[in-house]
Amino acid sequence: MIGSKDKARAAVYTQLAATQKMGLSLGKAVDRLVEKGGYGALMLADVRGPLLAGDPVEEAFEQSEAISPLEVKVIAAGAKAGSLPQVLANLAERYTQRAATKAAFVGKLAYPVFLLHLAILFPSIPLLVSSGTSAFLQATLIPLAVGYGVVFGLYVAYHQGKQRAPRALDNFLLRVPVVALIERRSSLADGLRALELLYANGVPVLESLASAREVTPNVVVGDLFERVAHRLADGESLGEAVALEDDLPDYVIELIATGSSTGQLDDMLGKANARLEEEVQTARSLLVKAIGGIAFGIAALFVAYQVISFWSNLMNQVNKIGGG
The missing domain is CATH 1.20.81 (Receptor-associated Protein)
Structure with a gap:
């Protein structure tokens, strides 16, 4: 589950x-x-x-x-x-929020997945009558097997990449449209949440930044916490240190600078994290809609191909009978 x-x-x-x-x-x-x-x-x-x-x-x-x-x-x-x-x-x-987020994302993917299955199964139903069960299974199981194989292959490639070349994979993900926004914002949110939890419970900011870098899923995004820590160690204020990070949204920089100067850093980190998670949810919704549109297009093309093939074969048979 x-x-x-x-x-x-x-x-x-x-x-x-x-x-x-x-x-x-x-x-x-x-x-x-x-x-x-x-x-x-x-x-x-x-x-x-x-x-x-x-x-x-x-x-x-x-x-x-x-x-x-x-x-x-x-x-x-x-x-x-x-x-x-x-x-x-x-x-x-x-962890309750993480579980809910995962379930919601997978739930939204159910419709495009259903469309793809329907596009493969429904047009092939006439084969059950005309050619029998074996022909129907051949026409449906092969495309489904190919689709599942592609998904499984991508899953394996992702996890292998995370183990063998995490920086190269993370750099690639940060260059893929829409995916890049989700990857960058969600990783940054995880790092800021770690920073918030640790700092709020008395862990020094430099140690908190080091831990934030360790738990940030995308190692490229996580590097910014190390750069900020180095600037702090060199004597810069936290506001000055984060202001040099181009990968940080302006509102995150402003909230951290405000929190640092007012003594409410943990509260400001919480607000920054909440806004980042809102952006991630919006981007994920757009991604699911895009996948749904692509799935609908593929389904329409597949159905059109099946219908055209059916009528083409039927006309060929009619012509053969007429010519005979």
């Missing part, structure tokens, strides 16, 4: 947040979730022992391969700052 893993993570963090609000120790809360089994046990099994033994929160959560470095840093910062219930609730909200 699309987004099921994100929903499961959100549920785990929601339960942890609830137990922290009740005053239960983090070690006992983790122990309870592990005993319940399910995804909580998968996430936290390696965390339970170190926590119950009294190890620091960060060291304990680092033992789980199912928990990302960003989550580890945010949880450790929340525990240190005394805001762990809110941090856990924020993580739950983040």
Whole structure:
């Protein structure tokens, strides 16, 4: 199911947040979730022992391969700052939103996918009567197999590219129309969300920027966090450092500069992230509409080809009978 893993993570963090609000120790809360089994046990099994033994929160959560470095840093910062219930609730909200976004995007793709299947299956129905089941299956399964093969091939190529040549693949994605906007804005939103979560929980800005770069999905976009950190280390203000980044939208630069000067950086980062996510949603909707239009065009061409072929074959048979 699309987004099921994100929903499961959100549920785990929601339960942890609830137990922290009740005053239960983090070690006992983790122990309870592990005993319940399910995804909580998968996430936290390696965390339970170190926590119950009294190890620091960060060291304990680092033992789980199912928990990302960003989550580890945010949880450790929340525990240190005394805001762990809110941090856990924020993580739950983040994964709930991710699950909803994935489900909505896939749901919007259902219509163009349906059109393509209908275009292949419906015109071939007469073959069931005229030529039998084998002819129908041959006329439909081969195009469907080719289509599924192309999709699977693109999926494999993407993941192989991410493993072997991530920078080259990310550069390519940033040059594809519409996809580039989605890739740039969504990656930037992820990085800013990490920066917001860490900074709001007391992590120094330079360390927060380093973590933001690590979790940014597109490595090319993530480089900007490193450049900003270098400028800060050289003595520039945060507002001055981000103002030099051409890849940052003007409103992001303005919000960060305002937050830095007023002491409300975490709030301004939240607002910047919200606007970026709105842009991503709009761009994804446009992409789905474009895919729908292309699918409709392909379906229309395929149906036209099938109809023309049917009538052409029929006329040829009539002519042969008449000529005979």
